[in-house]
Amino acid sequence: MFNSLSDSLENTFKKLRGHGKISEKNISDALREVRLSLLEADVEFSIAKDFINKVKEKALGETVMKSIKPGEQIVKIFHDELTELLGGDQVPLDLNPPxxxxxxxxxxxxxxxxxxxxxxxxxxxxxxxxxxxxxxxxxxxxxxxxxxxxxxxxxxxxxxxxxxxxxxxxxxxxxxxxxxxxxxxxxxxxxxxxxxxxxxxxxxxxxxxxxxxxxxxxxxxxxxxxxxxxxxxxxxxxxxxxxxxxxxxxxxxxxxxxxxxxxxxxxxxxxxxxxxxxxxxxxxxERMAGRILDMGDVVSMVEQVADKIDEEKAMKSAKRMQEGKFDFNDFLDQMAMIKNLGPLDGLLGMLPGMKKLKKQLPADALNTDKFKHMEAIVLSMTPKERERPEIIKGTRRKRIAKGSGTTIIEVNRLLKQFGEMRKMMRSKGKMKQMMKQMGGMGDMKDLLGGLGGMGGGKGGKGLPF
Ligand SMILES: Nc1nc2c(ncn2[C@@H]2O[C@H](COP(=O)(O)OP(=O)(O)OP(=O)(O)O)[C@@H](O)[C@H]2O)c(=O)[nH]1
Ligand SMILES: [Mg+2]
Missing domain, CATH: 3.40.50.300 (P-loop containing nucleotide triphosphate hydrolases)
Known part of the structure; x- marks a missing residue:
């Protein structure tokens, strides 16, 4: 949904950001393009026209024209006007009896x-x-x-x-x-x-x-x-x-x-x-406007996730992560939670900048099916091995690969990435950095690099899930 419209808006903003100062002509040219993409998105003709006129009027106002960052101001105008177009406030159901x-x-x-x-x-x-x-x-x-x-x-x-x-x-x-x-x-x-x-x-x-x-x-x-x-x-x-x-x-x-x-x-x-x-x-x-502008809809995402996450368990593994105690048992718990969330694709689409980012991820990065392999590997470990993965050496690796119906390469990869992750968690500086990323949703790419990596894609470090 809204993909091509989002792309075209993003292009427009990029062009506008490129100008130090903005002229009336810059704005008119940009808005002409937006109007076309609204029509392409099958928006009703007069609605598209009205919308563009409103945005134009505001964009030609003094604040934007004199601003040193006109591009940002215009994004804000779009956000406000899209919100208005979509109805302004949320309208609840009338549930008074009967x-x-x-x-x-x-x-x-x-x-x-x-x-x-x-x-x-x-x-x-x-x-x-x-x-x-x-x-x-x-x-x-x-x-x-x-x-x-x-x-x-x-x-x-x-x-x-x-x-x-x-x-x-x-x-x-x-x-x-x-x-x-x-x-x-x-x-x-x-x-x-x-x-x-x-x-x-x-x-x-x-x-x-x-x-x-x-x-x-x-x-x-x-x-x-x-x-x-x-x-x-x-x-x-x-x-x-x-x-x-x-x-x-x-x-x-x-x-x-x-x-x-x-x-x-x-x-x-x-x-x-x-x-x-x-x-x-x-x-x-307002949330939908944010989604169209690829500014994300973190509020809805959190609402959806909150419903399905076992808070107590999540807190427990977060604490263990901080203490550097995170093992494959915690990993299994988290896998179960992720599976419960359903397709990651839709969920991650609500994060800011994700529409762009998704295109750069390996094709299978958001496919939860591959988690099944990882889970199978972990389930083929003995309880002791799950607690202390460092004891998993040559023959044990072979046994685990066989037991899980995977290959020794996959087992090696999982163990290596798990080891790297633990190392990262143990180093405090990195931990803070990671928390910042998670909290501020700053650089999602690092965080998601891991998703790709675990599935055998070309992702880098970062969290493996
Ligand atoms: N992808 C997707 N499918 C949906 C959604 N809502 C409904 N469907 C599917 O659309 C199909 C029709 O849904 P129904 O709820 O039977 O539609 P209906 O309006 O009751 O249909 P009739 O009673 O025959 O008029 C089903 O296969 C649903 O699973 C949605 O939001 N997304
Ligand atoms: Mg029906």
């Missing part, structure tokens, strides 16, 4: 998945969500929601497959919900191939009956401008209160995300970034 959320959208947009994602999230926040299957069209739809509900331990209302009256289903569901002790009801509805009159009529009836506080349009970001016009159609039909943009993990060009708020006037409330139920987050305009 909290009812109606999910609507085109076929395959991700309504059912998103219903479950939202339920999981609300549950984490301490609420008691209930899922209600109101898709009477696709035979497997009710079961799909049932399966997802079971995964997250959220009760699901499953109407009889022969039922055809949606309002009756909703009525029965409300009765069922009374005994379920739930606090938020999420209604998953049937998809529409396109705006189909009959289905829209049914949806209107359901909406009228439920009078939901929230009607969320689930829209597939990959469909670009179409997603925006779909939002307008649904809004006219039932009145939507917010948008969930799904499939932002794909190669969508970002136009839907950037035009949605401006064209429909409705806030994007959540985004889906993967098929898994945890690939779901609140939409924060």
């Amino acid at each position: 909290a009812r959320i109606l999910m609507v959208g085109l076929n395959g947009a991700g309504k059912t998945t998103t219903s479950a994602k939202l339920a999981m999230r609300l549950k984490k926040e301490g609420r008691r969500p209930l899922l209600i299957a109101c898709d009477l069209y696709r035979p497997a739809a009710i079961e799909q929601l049932g399966t997802l509900g079971a995964q997250i331990d959220v009760p699901v209302y499953k109407p009889d497959a022969s039922e055809t009256n949606l309002v009756k289903v909703a009525k029965d569901a409300l009765k069922w919900a009374e005994d379920q002790n739930g606090t938020v009801l999420i209604f998953d509805t049937a998809g529409r191939q396109e705006i189909d009159e009959k289905l829209i009529e049914e949806l209107k009836d359901l909406h009228k009956f439920l009078d939901p506080k929230e009607t969320l349009l689930v829209a597939d970001a990959a469909t670009g401008q179409q997603a925006v016009s779909v939002a307008n159609h649904f809004d006219e039909a039932v009145g939507i209160t917010g948008i969930v943009l799904t499939k932002l993990d794909g190669d969508a060009r970002g136009g839907a995300a950037l035009s949605m708020r401006g064209v429909t006037g409705k806030p994007i409330k959540y985004i889906g970034e993967g098929e898994k139920l945890e690939n779901f987050s609140e939409f924060h305009p």
Whole structure:
């Protein structure tokens, strides 16, 4: 997402930074290029034009023109204006009782998945969500929601497959919900191939009956401008209160995300970034602007990581690292945590400058599969060897390679890099430097060099994971 737009913005900023002083012509030329890349990213024409005009007005203001670092000022202007374009502030759900959320959208947009994602999230926040299957069209739809509900331990209302009256289903569901002790009801509805009159009529009836506080349009970001016009159609039909943009993990060009708020006037409330139920987050305009400008979204990253890290264990190994006691047992613990985090690719994409950096990494640097080899090697060691890797000499290395189904070269490499890492941890100066890197996210390249190195890539020193 946003890759080519980010690249083009980065180029523009680089050019502007190259000038000591900036002229009106420099700015106009640069903005012309940005306008083109916005259009290429499938941003709606008038939205792109407005955006450029706003940026231009500010950029031609005195502060920028007289500044000694005009490039930096312009980045800030872009950040502010992108934030504004994306909606300004985050808009929370209205969950006042009776909290009812109606999910609507085109076929395959991700309504059912998103219903479950939202339920999981609300549950984490301490609420008691209930899922209600109101898709009477696709035979497997009710079961799909049932399966997802079971995964997250959220009760699901499953109407009889022969039922055809949606309002009756909703009525029965409300009765069922009374005994379920739930606090938020999420209604998953049937998809529409396109705006189909009959289905829209049914949806209107359901909406009228439920009078939901929230009607969320689930829209597939990959469909670009179409997603925006779909939002307008649904809004006219039932009145939507917010948008969930799904499939932002794909190669969508970002136009839907950037035009949605401006064209429909409705806030994007959540985004889906993967098929898994945890690939779901609140939409924060400012964070997204940071991501587009490759300034990173460390806040979201920390939130995602925090959920999955065993804090106690992490603290324990950090302490052992500081004391220079870190061994292969700690290493195994950390491996388990990393695996739990899911694809590193998406996660690291939230770090500042990562979009650029990723291109320089060896192709498999972010592939967690290769950790399996390392893990297999460590698991083939005896407990004593894990504690004191220095005792692992020739024949032991051979045995470990055989036991783990790897090669002696891989075993040697792992041991060598582990040794180097321990040495580095023991030298206090380096330790401080490392902490600084981790805290300030300063030079991620060193830190990631290790990632490449461990997999047999061409990375250098640094942390091996
Ligand atoms: N990559 C990716 N896939 C997603 C995302 N959200 C949903 N999907 C996938 O999109 C497909 C359709 O999702 P559903 O939730 O069944 O969509 P729906 O809108 O309920 O579809 P219908 O009920 O048939 O209209 C599934 O394969 C999901 O796993 C997302 O954020 N990213
Ligand atoms: Mg569905």
